Amino acid sequence: MSEDITRDSNGTILADGDSVTLIKDLKVKGTSVTLKRGTLVKNIRLTGDPDEIECNADKVKGLVLRTEFLKKA
Numbered sequence: 001m002s003e004d005i006t007r008d009s010n011g012t013i014l015a016d017g018d019s020v021t022l023i024k025d026l027k028v029k030g031t032s033v034t035l036k037r038g039t040l041v042k043n044i045r046l047t048g049d050p051d052e053i054e055c056n057a058d059k060v061k062g063l064v065l066r067t068e069f070l071k072k073a
Contacts, residue, residue, distance in 0.1 A: 004050040012072045018044050019073040033059050
């Protein structure tokens with residue numbers, strides 16, 4: 001059973017459509033946008049990599065975030 005389970009920084013299992021909160025300010029590469037700590041990101045999508053999720057944040061579409069910087073909302 002080498003099933004890849006996506007977990008947040010606290011070890012909580014994440015699923016498609018969940019909402020997550022950032023636990024650290026993150027600079028978005030290629031833009032001047034900084035996502036602030038505490039930002040709520042809704043309706044996430046899981047990728048094939050258990051360490052990454054896809055989402056759309058306030059000003060950035062098609063964003064890929066690492067799960068080590070997220071906690072389930």
